[in-house]
Amino acid sequence: MPTANTRIPQIFEKREKEIIERWLDQQQATGRKLTGGERELVNRQSREFIRVLRQALERDSTGDVSGPEWAGVRDFLLDFTAQRAKDGYSPKETAGFIFSLKLPLFSALRADAGADPKTLADDIWLTTLMLDELGLMTTDAFQKTREDVILRQQKELLELSTPVVRLWENVLALPLIGTLDSARTQVVMQNLLEAIVQTRSDFAIIDITGVPVVDTLVAQHLLKTVSAARLMGADCLISGIRPQIAQTIIHLGVDLSQVTTKATLADAFELAMRRSGHRVIRDTPAAPAP
Amino acid sequence: MERIPILKMGEFLLVTIQVDMHDRLAITLQDDLTEQIVKHRAHGVLIDISALEIVDSFIGRMLASIASMAQLLDSETVVVGMQPAVAITLVELGLPMYGIRTALDVEKGMTALRGAISQAGRDGDSSRIG
Amino acid sequence: MAIRVVSADSMPIRVSDDIVLVRQAVRKKSVALGFGLVDQTKVVTASSELARNTLDHGGGGSALLEILENGTRQGLRLTFEDQGPGIPNIDLALTDGYTTGNGMGLGLSGAKRLSHEFELWSKPGEGTRVSILRWK
Numbered sequence: 001m002p003t004a005n006t007r008i009p010q011i012f013e014k015r016e017k018e019i020i021e022r023w024l025d026q027q028q029a030t031g032r033k034l035t036g037g038e039r040e041l042v043n044r045q046s047r048e049f050i051r052v053l054r055q056a057l058e059r060d061s062t063g064d065v066s067g068p069e070w071a072g073v074r075d076f077l078l079d080f081t082a083q084r085a086k087d088g089y090s091p092k093e094t095a096g097f098i099f100s101l102k103l104p105l106f107s108a109l110r111a112d113a114g115a116d117p118k119t120l121a122d123d124i125w126l127t128t129l130m131l132d133e134l135g136l137m138t139t140d141a142f143q144k145t146r147e148d149v150i151l152r153q154q155k156e157l158l159e160l161s162t163p164v165v166r167l168w169e170n171v172l173a174l175p176l177i178g179t180l181d182s183a184r185t186q187v188v189m190q191n192l193l194e195a196i197v198q199t200r201s202d203f204a205i206i207d208i209t210g211v212p213v214v215d216t217l218v219a220q221h222l223l224k225t226v227s228a229a230r231l232m233g234a235d236c237l238i239s240g241i242r243p244q245i246a247q248t249i250i251h252l253g254v255d256l257s258q259v260t261t262k263a264t265l266a267d268a269f270e271l272a273m274r275r276s277g278h279r280v281i282r283d284t285p286a287a288p289a290p
Numbered sequence: 291m292e293r294i295p296i297l298k299m300g301e302f303l304l305v306t307i308q309v310d311m312h313d314r315l316a317i318t319l320q321d322d323l324t325e326q327i328v329k330h331r332a333h334g335v336l337i338d339i340s341a342l343e344i345v346d347s348f349i350g351r352m353l354a355s356i357a358s359m360a361q362l363l364d365s366e367t368v369v370v371g372m373q374p375a376v377a378i379t380l381v382e383l384g385l386p387m388y389g390i391r392t393a394l395d396v397e398k399g400m401t402a403l404r405g406a407i408s409q410a411g412r413d414g415d416s417s418r419i420g
Numbered sequence: 421m422a423i424r425v426v427s428a429d430s431m432p433i434r435v436s437d438d439i440v441l442v443r444q445a446v447r448k449k450s451v452a453l454g455f456g457l458v459d460q461t462k463v464v465t466a467s468s469e470l471a472r473n474t475l476d477h478g479g480g481g482s483a484l485l486e487i488l489e490n491g492t493r494q495g496l497r498l499t500f501e502d503q504g505p506g507i508p509n510i511d512l513a514l515t516d517g518y519t520t521g522n523g524m525g526l527g528l529s530g531a532k533r534l535s536h537e538f539e540l541w542s543k544p545g546e547g548t549r550v551s552i553l554r555w556k
Contacts, residue, residue: 189378189381190374190378193374193377194374197374197394200395200398202398224381228378228380228381231372231387231392232372232374232377232392232394233392233393233394233395233398233402310440312439312440313436343447343464344464344465344468346465346468346469347527347530348468348472375458375460375461376461378458378461379465382462382533382534383530383533383534384530385530
């Protein structure tokens with residue numbers, strides 16, 4: 001990073017108004033069409049950016065944007081990027097905010113260079129480096145915003161994909177679809193236990209028909225869930241044990257002797273009903289009229 | 291000195307734990323309970339932990355201890371009202387809680403006790419330690 | 421980016437009432453950090469186990485509660501220290517179900533399971549330091 005003092009602070013001193021005007025024109029020329037309100041916002045943001053940029057340059061004119069004097073600029077860009085991402089701008093349009101400042105700044109520098117090409121070259125180089133760093137900063141921030149959204153959506157998906165179904169007044173069913181990793185197990189346990197409390201159920205049937213792989217970890221997670229439900233006074237049954245899974249479980253040496261298992265959800269439901277003292281009676285059809 | 295109150299509820303005793311237990315209180319509770327079980331010839335004890343936001347291995351050991359001791363006195367125990375967050379944490383903590391009967395609330399706890407008592411009666415062996 | 425310590429509070433563990441105070445302080449900090457209820461319960465329970473160990477086996481000591489920052493991530497680190505007899509066989513002590521006769525084993529391995537990170541230092545005759553960390 002060049003450490004020579006640049007003329008940029010003085011350029012702003014002399015020509016801030018014209019730089020900002022040209023910058024706004026440049027943004028409009030290279031960006032999307034904006035409504036009146038959006039243009040107002042961009043104007044405000046542009047002026048604010050120049051303000052914090054000048055502040056930073058006053059404290060440190062080397063243009064090293066990672067330094068403490070540039071915290072104001074970095075904070076501005078983080079907020080700016082988050083806003084843009086939320087408003088549906090693309091990463092290119094967001095970084096474009098910064099990059100479109102190059103032309104007006106270069107023009108101003110050139111107009112002020114006088115007869116010294118070397119100084120001009122140095123200043124342009126410095127300006128480019130500084131604005132490139134800042135532009136890339138918005139790209140990183142944009143990426144991070146996207147990642148946060150994905151994480152939040154994953155969490156919501158996780159909660160949605162573990163529904164607890166009330167089969168009868170005291171029998172719950174938990175059809176698991178997909179893998180059962182430790183994050184999912186936490187959500188499953190929370191949903192199940194909450195449902196047990198709310199419905200005062202005595203039985204919970206965990207159906208694993210939709211769980212493709214049952215290895216030692218998955219088995220452990222299942223057993224944890226069963227133990228947790230037991231502590232809430234509910235008996236757990238596991239259904240949907242396919243023949244291959246039964247074999248795997250035996251081979252792994254997982255101890256499921258404390259848990260009642262059934263091949264199908266229907267069998268488990270019938271057992272739960274019997275255990276809770278229910279009987280299913282079919283009405284005999286009425287005799288046909290004579 | 292503070293004591294945890296023990297209430298008589300029909301043929302059962304009800305203990306409601308509401309405070310953060312420390313060692314002295316736990317020992318006092320076990321002593322008091324022993325006395326009350328014998329005094330009232332109670333066949334069942336309900337321990338309500340619905341107010342406990344934390345159950346660590348100390349409390350776990352105390353509960354197991356109470357259950358064993360009650361059984362020696364021909365009485366069954368049920369722990370009721372465990373909070374979901376506590377249940378999930380206990381399972382993760384790895385506290386076995388074997389031999390401790392649990393139920394959702396006092397009502398279900400009493401049903402469980404009646405079942406357990408009649409089972410113990412049928413088995414005819416009241417000195418079994420589980 | 422380096423891990424920053426945002427705040428640090430020290431608490432003595434000398435009598436059994438101190439264990440309750442430690443739990444309450446840990447609860448307060450985890451609520452402030454925005455931990456969900458289950459995560460709060462896990463970290464408070466772990467702190468209860470370790471505080472009890474410090475008291476019962478370490479002859480008393482102290483707890484250090486630190487809020488950490490790693491970039492945008494925040495976490496709660498708890499360190500329990502004593503100048504007690506130390507743990508002669510750490511591997512054995514961390515084995516599930518191991519007990520020296522007064523139930524210390526479950527406390528250590530349990531606290532480890534309830535935390536994201538776990539560090540144990542102990543020297544017989546010098547003391548023990550256990551550190552657990554839970555990220556938000």
